[in-house]
Amino acid sequence: MSDAGVSTAVSRAACPICGSVEVREARPTLEGERAVLCCRECEFVFILPRIEQDFTALPAEAYYDDWQMLDIGATAAVYAEVVIAARRAGLFAAAATTDSPERLSVLDVGCGAGHTLLHFRAHGWDVRGVDPWRAVTVAGSKYYRLPIDTARIEHAALPPQSQHVVLAIDMLQFVADPRAILEACRTVLKPGGLLYVTVPNYGASARERDGWNWAYFIPACYLNYFTAQALTRLARTAGFTKVEVARFGGPDGDDFLRLTAVSPLATTLTWADLSAEVPDNELPPLDRREIDERALSPEQRAWREDGHLVVRGLIPDHLIDRYCAVFRRLGTSRGYSSPTPYLDVTEIRDLCLYKPLTDLLEHLIGEPMALHLNLTGWISTERDWHQDDYLNPPEVNGHYAAVWMALDDIEADSGPFEFIPRSHRWPIIRQSKVLALLGRDNGDDPSWPWDSERLLTPFFDREVTERDVRIERFLGKKGDVLVWHSRLVHRGSPPRRQGAERRAIISHYSAAGRRRDMRDVRRHPGGGLYFALARAATTNGPAGATGVKRVVKRLLRVVARGR
Incomplete structure (x- = not known):
């Protein structure tokens, strides 16, 4: 491409992911070469002109140069990873709880001859492939007896909402419009279905070392170069939720990216299905309709208006450092397995019952508050949109608060806490209505809060979109705390x-006099109150050491059975 041609291309180019026209040259373009451009908005790197490699009449030998040397067993890992991701997405449970339990289904986009599909079929899945490369799709159909459509997914005759899982393995780098591909994938996925994608990682250590001599920089056929951030943005722009990206492969463990994402569940729920009015006198004073706002402190006014409060530097370094020294002895960043480690770890009580903190909670809620739950992991919970209020007994009625405490400076890429300011003013969701929608008589089963997410996460997703709300994140410095409304x-x-x-500890508190299920209240010397609950079976060990063994055994059985 000539200099004039490059200038023209840059001036007319739009980012294939975000649509921004603010692009620049990522590298100088030599005569006869394609231009390598970078979006200034999302940092996505792409090739111009967007001319795809034509696979339709390509001979099989172009990539499959020796069929006898193919290692079909190498794709078994994909099956195992998809099973784990599908279980996390609730696909096994959803398929089993229908009136007529159905077999799980998988579509492989860009399947080639279908080697990955063989593993799914062997474990009882309904399988299907789609690929425009005729030479290999014919071989897969003839010799493996696989149902493969010789077409692009955008043009294939695939029933909408028909697949539990869609795979796109090492193919997005080839296509001119990756967003259109993922939108087509979402069309054929069932609501709540799983997308599984792999691509070379433009942010890999090898690419940083090798520059434009990187093994996966092939502008003649690879049109797209994804970082984890660009791939995440692409999936979200295409309408997927619960997007997660991991790095894998190569000597540095980061040659490739693996994305899993979920097609949004359709929801017809309304606030009338979930919420109910609560008499003013049963709510905390700052939540009541009628209140003399002239008498409020700045902290109380912010709480009433925004539903959260950030206090900078509230927790002294010496309390944080003493707790972190104890935490490091666990040998894991996942934290304590018990939800009540404060019962056994003095340093947690010193931290979470620090008197200025508990005095602030009482100032906001209007009653003495007692600690009853800790989340201690130094990695993100990755739990999707939810509230805390409906997870508690109805008599609590908002006399509840939670605290996110930064034990170190929190980085933006570490999975920070995100929240929607003023969403505490939305209608009040009642636990009884959620349980009824789940077909449960009561909340005795401790798994019901996670079960509720299949109803409430799409409901909240819709509210976020329709209300066009601002999502904020807490990037605290060491000693900062975020207190949030139930x-x-x-x-x-x-x-x-x-x-x-993201080094943090999360603590939950209820009004000491409102928990009929928690009677034994004690005071920490020099600090606040806590509920002396029955201890869990494991308190001081790494998070879920026993539970992890059970989960691993269960997953191995799942992989063996495919169900």
């Missing part, structure tokens, strides 16, 4: 950097 909609965002730590 009805503030919040989530733990997925980290954008593999292994990223």
Whole structure:
């Protein structure tokens, strides 16, 4: 491409992911070469002109140069990874709880001859492939007896909402419009279905070392170069939720990116299905309709208006450092397995019952508050949008608060806490209505809060979109705390950097006199109150050491059975 041609291309180019026309040259373009451009908005790197490699009449030998040397077993890992991701997405449970339990289904986009599909079929899945490369699709159909459509997914005759899982393995780098491909994938996925994608990682250590001599820089056929951030943005722009990206492969463990995402569940729920009015006198004073706002402190006014409060530097370094020294002895960033480690770890009580903190909670809620729950992991919970209020007994009625305490400076790529300011003013969701929608008589089963997410996460997603609300994140410095309202909609965002730590401790508090299920209230010397609950079976060990063994055994059985 000539200099004039490059200038013209840059001036007319739009980013294939975000649509921005603010692009620049990523590298100088030599005569006869394609231009390599970078979006200034999302940093996505792409090739111009957007001319795809034509696979339709390509001979099989172009890539499959020796069929006898193909290692079909190498794709077994994909099956195992998809099973784990599908279980996390609730696909196994959803398929089993229908009136007529159905077999799980998978579509492989860009399947080639269908080698990956063989593993799914062997474990009882309904399989299907789609690929425009005729030479290999014919071989897969003839010799493997696989149902493969010789077409692009955008043009294939695939029933909408027909697949539980869609795979796109090492193919997005080839296509001129990756967003259109993922939108087509979402069209054929069932609501709540799983997308699984792999691509070369433009942010890999090898690419940083090798520059434009990187093995996966092939502008003649690879049109797209994804970082974890660009791939995440692409999936979200295409309408997917619960987007997670991990790095894998190569000597540095980061040659490739693996994305999993979920097609949004359709929801017809309304506030009338979920909420109910609560008499003013049963709510905390700052939540009541009628209140003399002239008498409020700045902290109380912010709480009433926004549903959260950030206090900078509230927790002294010496309390944080003493707790972190104890935490490091666990040998894991996942934290304590018990939800009540404060019962056994003095340093947690010193930290979470620090008197200025508990005095602030009482100032906001209007009653003495007692600690009853800790989340101690130094990695994001990645739990999607939810509130805390409906997870508690109805008599609590908002006399509840939670605290996110930064034990170190929190980085933006570590999966920070995200929340929707003023969402505590939305209608009040009642636990009884959620349980009824789930077909449960009561909340005795401790798994019901996670079960509720299949109803409430798409409901909150819709509210976020329709209300066009601002999502904020807490990027605290060491010693900063965020206190949030029991009805503030919040989530733990997925980290954008593999292994990223966000050193924090999360604590939940209820009004000491309102928990009929928690009677034994004690005071920490020099500090606040806590509920002396029955201890969990494991308190001081790494998070879920026993539980992890059970989960691993269960997953191995799942992989063996495919169901």
